[in-house]
Amino acid sequence: MEGVDYLADERKKTEFDVEEMKIVWAGSRHTFEVSDRMAKLVANDPVFRKDDRVMLARKDLFKNTLRKATYAWKRINELRLSEEEASKLRSFVDEPAFTDLHWGMFVPAIKGQGTDEQQKKWLPLAYKMQIIGCYAQTELGHGSNVQGLETTATFDPQTDEFVIHSPTLTSSKWWPGGLGKVSTHGVVYARLILDGQEHGIHGFIVQLRSLEDHRPLPGITVADIGMKFGSGAYNTMDNGLLRFDHVRIPRDQMLMRVSQVTRDGKIVQSDVPRQLVYGTMVYVRQTIVQDASIALSRAVCIATRYSAVRRQFGSSNGGPETQVIDYKTQQSRLFPLLASAYAFRFVGEWLKWLYTDVTQRLQANDFSTLPEAHACTAGLKSLTTSVTADGIEESRKLCGGHGYLASSGLPELFAVYVPACTYEGDNTVLMLQVARFLMKTVSQLGSGKPPVGTISYMGRIEQLMQCRCAVKKAGDWLNPNAVLEAFEARAARMSVSCAQKLSKFSNPEEGFAELSADLVEAAVAHCQLIVVSKFFEKLQQDIPGKGVKRQLEVLCGVYSLHLLHKHQGDFLATSYITPKQASLANDQLRELYSQVRPNAIALVDAFNYTDHYLGSILGCYDGNVYPKLYEAAWRDPLNDSVIPDGYEQYIRPLLKQQLRVAKL
Numbered sequence: 001m002e003g004v005d006y007l008a009d010e011r012k013k014t015e016f017d018v019e020e021m022k023i024v025w026a027g028s029r030h031t032f033e034v035s036d037r038m039a040k041l042v043a044n045d046p047v048f049r050k051d052d053r054v055m056l057a058r059k060d061l062f063k064n065t066l067r068k069a070t071y072a073w074k075r076i077n078e079l080r081l082s083e084e085e086a087s088k089l090r091s092f093v094d095e096p097a098f099t100d101l102h103w104g105m106f107v108p109a110i111k112g113q114g115t116d117e118q119q120k121k122w123l124p125l126a127y128k129m130q131i132i133g134c135y136a137q138t139e140l141g142h143g144s145n146v147q148g149l150e151t152t153a154t155f156d157p158q159t160d161e162f163v164i165h166s167p168t169l170t171s172s173k174w175w176p177g178g179l180g181k182v183s184t185h186g187v188v189y190a191r192l193i194l195d196g197q198e199h200g201i202h203g204f205i206v207q208l209r210s211l212e213d214h215r216p217l218p219g220i221t222v223a224d225i226g227m228k229f230g231s232g233a234y235n236t237m238d239n240g241l242l243r244f245d246h247v248r249i250p251r252d253q254m255l256m257r258v259s260q261v262t263r264d265g266k267i268v269q270s271d272v273p274r275q276l277v278y279g280t281m282v283y284v285r286q287t288i289v290q291d292a293s294i295a296l297s298r299a300v301c302i303a304t305r306y307s308a309v310r311r312q313f314g315s316s317n318g319g320p321e322t323q324v325i326d327y328k329t330q331q332s333r334l335f336p337l338l339a340s341a342y343a344f345r346f347v348g349e350w351l352k353w354l355y356t357d358v359t360q361r362l363q364a365n366d367f368s369t370l371p372e373a374h375a376c377t378a379g380l381k382s383l384t385t386s387v388t389a390d391g392i393e394e395s396r397k398l399c400g401g402h403g404y405l406a407s408s409g410l411p412e413l414f415a416v417y418v419p420a421c422t423y424e425g426d427n428t429v430l431m432l433q434v435a436r437f438l439m440k441t442v443s444q445l446g447s448g449k450p451p452v453g454t455i456s457y458m459g460r461i462e463q464l465m466q467c468r469c470a471v472k473k474a475g476d477w478l479n480p481n482a483v484l485e486a487f488e489a490r491a492a493r494m495s496v497s498c499a500q501k502l503s504k505f506s507n508p509e510e511g512f513a514e515l516s517a518d519l520v521e522a523a524v525a526h527c528q529l530i531v532v533s534k535f536f537e538k539l540q541q542d543i544p545g546k547g548v549k550r551q552l553e554v555l556c557g558v559y560s561l562h563l564l565h566k567h568q569g570d571f572l573a574t575s576y577i578t579p580k581q582a583s584l585a586n587d588q589l590r591e592l593y594s595q596v597r598p599n600a601i602a603l604v605d606a607f608n609y610t611d612h613y614l615g616s617i618l619g620c621y622d623g624n625v626y627p628k629l630y631e632a633a634w635r636d637p638l639n640d641s642v643i644p645d646g647y648e649q650y651i652r653p654l655l656k657q658q659l660r661v662a663k664l
């Protein structure tokens with residue numbers, strides 16, 4: 001029972017209003033209320049139990065997921081949940097499933113790339129789940145390089161149809177979630193061919209399975225691609241393979257918002273830029289940034305609570321040992337992750353706003369902010385997923401040996417999360433997109449078109465190239481302007497340095513390839529600046545609740561100064577700071593850790609996660625870890641019998657043989 005009392009004591013140390021922090025974390029009182037209600041609904045329903053997941057064989061696991069998804073849909077209808085409530089409910093079920101791709105990509109692809117008429121035809125069917133869809137873009141041979149896709153869509157003017165075909169093995173669709181066993185339809189990306197001429201990649205709605213008996217339609221070969229990383233984890237999802245043998249679809253099933261194909265086989269471009277064919281990816285990358293803060297905060301919640309429960313060394317006169325959370329090394333590994341979770345939450349909120357803004361502008365035929373929206377979604381997706389994947393693994397290590405138990409929840413969280421570094425754009429490939437955007441911006445400086453939005457700091461390039469850090473004592477690093485200028489100067493100088501090196505190459509593409517590792521570093525510096533500056537912007541808002549703003553200021557300090565410490569090579573090499581100033585930043589960071597310490601448990605309580613959602617004995621709210629670990633061990637199927645299956649067959653003969661050897 002020690003753990004229970006322990007976290008209660010920890011909670012007494014809190015210096016801020018946790019209930020108000022919950023609202024800040026959720027984004028609004030309304031969102032908090034919806035999340036809280038949906039989380040409890042799922043947690044209190046035994047159908048959504050998930051602690052047995054890692055024990056299930058693939059077929060049982062998959063059937064279990066189907067059962068839960070169907071039950072969730074039934075509840076959503078019975079309770080007449082709104083779209084917002086339904087999507088929260090699905091997320092608290094916390095099991096990757098075909099529904100993620102149906103609602104998260106199939107529907108948005110039709111919404112973003114379909115004409116009004118196409119939306120009117122397909123969306124009602126999808127909304128009622130009378131058809132189930134996936135997003136079939138990636139192929140066995142091509143994922144990152146979308147323009148390299150090989151699947152063809154050839155127009156046949158005789159019949160007014162497209163013929164969808166997989167000409168090679170490498171053109172087989174490979175990876176789409178929900179495709180393997182469930183989807184009846186897919187938005188399939190293919191190379192458009194009109195009268196022997198290629199016209200780039202476009203999306204097509206293709207029916208894959210019969211709505212009567214679920215069999216693949218003629219010409220279609222479809223299957224699951226097999227087991228993936230980890231037990232349980234992403235294996236609940238039926239990622240699929242798909243081949244087309246001259247499959248015919250009506251002409252009006254090409255998504256035609258960006259380009260139209262006329263009855264006589266001519267292509268007509270609308271005013272919308274071609275890049276909008278990639279629009280679904282922009283949308284999903286934005287949601288992935290929001291999900292990163294959720295995954296990271298779950299891991300941090302587990303590691304923080306357990307670090308307060310766990311004690312090692314330092315006992316004097318037979319008293320209790322030291323809580324591991326009190327070790328400065330533990331704090332220096334844990335608190336930056338806690339601060340990152342909050343930072344990603346706020347940048348995710350801002351990115352959602354940016355995405356909504358760009359969508360409204362696109363509807364009014366204003367395409368001016370699309371390049372920035374692409375760079376921000378690509379870069380922040382890359383940055384936040386990389387940090388989160390590493391952060392989950394670090395959280396496991398922060399929990400010592402017990403973190404390696406499935407019942408800690410961390411192995412499965414890691415296994416489910418890591419593909420986020422790859423799907424929806426490999427993180428390096430996406431950072432290179434940001435680098436292209438930065439190099440373009442630098443090359444246009446002085447052209448009379450001032451950079452705007454997240455790149456507006458480049459408009460002050462002369463000042464940023466020359467200024468020097470004014471910090472004289474550790475406390476000066478608490479000044480937001482000092483921190484912002486440091487991050488701006490570092491990002492601007494790294495970009496300019498790359499641009500200068502690039503200008504020495506006669507062939508810019510060759511130069512870009514040669515310098516790509518440096519370019520990625522410059523892009524990371526730019527993205528970190530965005531996160532830091534959005535955290536500062538958040539602090540300028542009116543934030544009610546005793547001590548809430550103060551805690552966020554401390555976390556913002558931890559976030560920015562830990563980055564400054566970690567990347568001090570960049571800050572020093574670009575000559576913005578001196579070694580002394582770098583050292584002062586580290587002194588200030590250490591001081592901030594001491595300020596986080598008494599509030600650490602309350603800061604993770606503010607995430608408002610139920611024990612069901614966390615799925616972790618180490619992270620349980622009451623901190624009653626040891627009895628729960630002990631009980632869970634006994635529930636393992638291996639402990640169903642004292643003598644294991646296989647004793648007679650394998651262990652006994654072995655021991656007998658050793659006896660014989662011993663007798664000799």
Ligand SMILES: CC(C)(COP(=O)(O)OP(=O)(O)OC[C@H]1O[C@@H](n2cnc3c(N)ncnc32)[C@H](O)[C@@H]1OP(=O)(O)O)[C@@H](O)C(=O)NCCC(=O)NCCSC(=O)CCCC(=O)O
Pocket residue numbers: 100135137138143144145146147177275276278279281282370371374422423424425426429433436
């Ligand atoms: C890497 C690129 C961006 C390269 O594109 P490209 O056209 O070959 O070449 P480029 O010269 O670099 O770009 C041409 C131009 O297009 C722009 N652009 C590129 N992407 C976008 C966008 N999304 N929005 C708006 N604009 C975009 C670029 O900035 C270029 O613009 P510019 O000519 O410089 O003005 C592209 O191939 C790509 O996006 N690859 C990544 C593939 C990917 O993300 N696949 C996702 C599959 S679905 C999935 O994984 C689902 C998982 C979900 C789950 O389970 O949760």
Ligand SMILES: Cc1cc2nc3c(=O)[nH]c(=O)nc-3n(C[C@H](O)[C@H](O)[C@H](O)COP(=O)(O)OP(=O)(O)OC[C@H]3O[C@@H](n4cnc5c(N)ncnc54)[C@H](O)[C@@H]3O)c2cc1C
Pocket residue numbers: 101135136137138141142143144145174175176177234239419422423424425426427428429432516
């Ligand atoms: C769990 C999961 C779910 C998925 N779901 C879907 C889905 O629903 N629908 C769908 O269509 N797809 C899906 N995908 C596919 C996913 O989008 C691709 O795997 C992803 O875009 C990466 O592409 P790739 O596999 O071709 O990687 P590759 O591009 O082959 O990457 C291999 C390596 O090459 C490097 N590399 C590649 N190009 C460059 C370059 N230009 N410069 C420098 N380095 C480079 C990468 O950094 C990486 O290190 C899913 C993938 C996973 C893992």
